[in-house]
Amino acid sequence: MSIGILYERSGTDEMGIKLTAEELGINLVYIPFRKVSIRLDKDGHSVKSKGKNYSKVIEDVKVVLNRAQSKNRRLLAANILEIFGKYVVNPSPIEYICYSKLRTLLHFWKKGIKTPQTIYVPCDSHEPTVDRSEIHNEGEIADLIQQELGNGSIVIKPDAGTHGKNVRLAEGRNDLLRILGETEPSIINPIGILAQKFVQKWFYDLRIIVPKESGKAPYCYQTALARAGFKDFRTNTFLGNFVFGVNLPPHIRDVAVKCGKTLGKNSEAWLLALDAMIEVGENKNFDDEYIKSELEELEPSFDAVKRVKSDETKKSAFLSWNERLEEAFRNYKNQEAYENIKKIIEESIENNKYNILFHEANACPEFWEQTRLVAGINLAVPLLKCAQSVTKSDYGG
Numbered sequence: 001m002s003i004g005i006l007y008e009r010s011g012t013d014e015m016g017i018k019l020t021a022e023e024l025g026i027n028l029v030y031i032p033f034r035k036v037s038i039r040l041d042k043d044g045h046s047v048k049s050k051g052k053n054y055s056k057v058i059e060d061v062k063v064v065l066n067r068a069q070s071k072n073r074r075l076l077a078a079n080i081l082e083i084f085g086k087y088v089v090n091p092s093p094i095e096y097i098c099y100s101k102l103r104t105l106l107h108f109w110k111k112g113i114k115t116p117q118t119i120y121v122p123c124d125s126h127e128p129t130v131d132r133s134e135i136h137n138e139g140e141i142a143d144l145i146q147q148e149l150g151n152g153s154i155v156i157k158p159d160a161g162t163h164g165k166n167v168r169l170a171e172g173r174n175d176l177l178r179i180l181g182e183t184e185p186s187i188i189n190p191i192g193i194l195a196q197k198f199v200q201k202w203f204y205d206l207r208i209i210v211p212k213e214s215g216k217a218p219y220c221y222q223t224a225l226a227r228a229g230f231k232d233f234r235t236n237t238f239l240g241n242f243v244f245g246v247n248l249p250p251h252i253r254d255v256a257v258k259c260g261k262t263l264g265k266n267s268e269a270w271l272l273a274l275d276a277m278i279e280v281g282e283n284k285n286f287d288d289e290y291i292k293s294e295l296e297e298l299e300p301s302f303d304a305v306k307r308v309k310s311d312e313t314k315k316s317a318f319l320s321w322n323e324r325l326e327e328a329f330r331n332y333k334n335q336e337a338y339e340n341i342k343k344i345i346e347e348s349i350e351n352n353k354y355n356i357l358f359h360e361a362n363a364c365p366e367f368w369e370q371t372r373l374v375a376g377i378n379l380a381v382p383l384l385k386c387a388q389s390v391t392k393s394d395y396g397g
Contacts, residue, residue, distance in 0.1 A: 003387045004057070004064035004086070006031040006077055013379075014067055015318045016368035020380035026388070029057055033068050033077050045084065063087040063390045065383055067364060071099050071160055072187065074364060087390045089383060090363045091267045098263065098272070098363040100159050102194055105359065111262045113255065114357050116155075116277070117197040119148050124191060125180045138180040142173065145195045153198035155233075156180070158189035162362075163238035169198065199357060201277040202284060203291060204228040204345050205235045207371065208248065210260035211271040211382040214389035218260045218270075220253040225375040226345050230292055242295060242302055244342045245333075245375040249353045252276075259358050268393065269386040271379065273365035278348070279355040286344050297337035304328050309369055329373040 003021075005028050007014050021028040032049055039046045046055045064081050066088050068074035078092035090098075097103045108115050121144050127135045145154060154170045156179050161167065166188065170176035185191060207225040212218035229241035248256075256274055264270045305328045314321040332338060365371070367379035 002027045002029045002057075002061045003384070003391065004029050004031045004061040005067060006033050006064050006081070007067040008032075008034040008069060008073060010315070011069075012314055012318070012322075012368045013366055015315075016322075016372070016378070017065065017067070017380040017383065019318075020378060021384055024381075024384060026384055028384075029061060031058060031061075031064060033073060038080060058084060058086070061086060063089065063387045065089050065387060066095075069364065071095075071162075075099060087268065089386050089390075090270045090272070093265065094263055094267055094270055094272070095363050098361045101157060101161075101360055102159050104263065104361050107262050108259060108358055111258065113259055113262065114355075116199050116357050116359050117149060119145050119195045120192060121145065121195070122192040124185050125183050125193065136181075138177050141180055141193055142176050145176065145193070146173070149195065149197045155196045155198055156183065157194045157196065158186070159192075159194050160190070161188040164234040164236035167234055169233050196359075198233070199277050199279050200281045201235075202280040202348065203230050203235070203288070204244075204348075206246075206248075206276045206278070206349075207365070207375075208252070208256045208274045208276055209271070209365075209371070209375075209377055209379065209382075210256050210274060211386060212260065212264055212267075212269055213382075213386050214268045214393045216389070218257050218264065220248070220256040220260070221375070221377050222247060222253065223375045223377065224248050225371050225377075226342075228341065228345065229295065230288070240306070242298060242341075243370050243374045244338065244345055246342060246346050246349065249350055251353045252349070252356050255356060255358070259361070263361055269390050271382055271386055273362040273367075273371075273379075274358055275360040275362065276356055276358045278352045279357060280348060280352050281355075283348075283352055285347050285351060291341060291344060294337040294341050298332070298335055298341070301328075301332040301335055305332050325369065326373060333374070 036047055036049050047058055064086050066074055066077055068077050075095045078088045078095050081088050082092055102120050105115050105118055121141050123137055125138045156168045158166045168179050170179050204226045209221045210218055223245050226244040226246045227235040227241045229235055235241050259274050260272050308325045308328045372378045
């Protein structure tokens with residue numbers, strides 16, 4: 001029986017999944033989820049584009065890899081396919097939790113997993129009235145936040161945002177009021193204000209991978225992707241920060257598995273990318289200036305990586321582009337400065353492993369360009385193994 005892969009547009013991750021499926025001898029079929037009509041009536045259902053009927057394709061698959069990039073579209077795709085009797089990786093209950101930073105934090109908190117100190121105020125900073133004026137709530141919201149988090153640095157986040165978009169740091173009351181005043185309800189921040197006490201995480205954070213196959217216990221990969229830099233308090237790779245593959249202590253891997261179980265609940269198979277910070281505070285094992293100088297040494301080779309990543313030929317000539325990307329990353333990782341910073345991060349993680357804070361989970365992580373080539377984890381493999389494990393189970397009859 002075939003495995004389906006659903007997406008809006010094919011990116012390098014999706015092309016990488018297809019390539020890996022071919023190498024593993026897995027029949028992977030495409031299911032579009034953008035310019036299609038989904039019909040529901042007394043005679044049944046259908047899924048059609050303008051030129052093709054995908055109903056039989058969907059009927060013949062048992063499990064679908066859900067790679068829609070829009071969180072809303074991905075959640076709807078999971079809901080629809082599950083109603084059609086398909087197992088979706090990841091299932092809709094997991095998508096629903098991961099969609100929201102607050103929902104994710106609530107589940108972690110309930111299980112006693114350490115998270116950043118968080119405040120949620122279910123009130124928008126300014127609200128329109130019937131006479132077209134506005135009610136301004138910034139002052140009261142700031143009071144509620146500061147009475148719990150104090151007057152220090154506070155991070156304001158959109159509840160459903162990604163890639164660090166609109167994550168802002170308030171330094172003091174005036175800054176907080178300004179940021180609250182500029183915060184509008186949107187698709188990535190439907191209602192209210194989500195705030196966290198600023199975590200002294202030093203210059204890096206972690207992306208940790210935890211998958212679960214049907215019939216097996218979840219596990220955490222021994223390596224993680226460390227995102228690092230001093231240019232911004234956000235160390236997200238989307239903002240151009242450096243990346244390093246680092247080894248994780250057993251304690252952190254155990255907590256990551258607990259996080260996965262917390263979000264995965266009773267789902268048969270899933271794959272999650274967990275975002276975590278280590279509250280280093282003043283417990284630093286190296287001087288900032290030394291690390292900055294080593295990062296400067298790495299810039300030319302990492303800039304070469306970024307140039308290949310942005311090359312327009314990656315879709316039209318994927319295989320040759322991929323070879324150039326792999327070569328650029330090999331050169332980057334072969335730099336002495338790379339090894340030096342990798343060791344500093346690993347030592348810092350070991351020294352502060354009990355101060356790990358998990359704060360977000362991604363149900364559709366990007367992987368082909370960085371996680372695969374830096375942390376050594378090709379997520380296409382566990383994704384396909386998850387799907388295969390379901391096809392061999394009794395799911396769906």
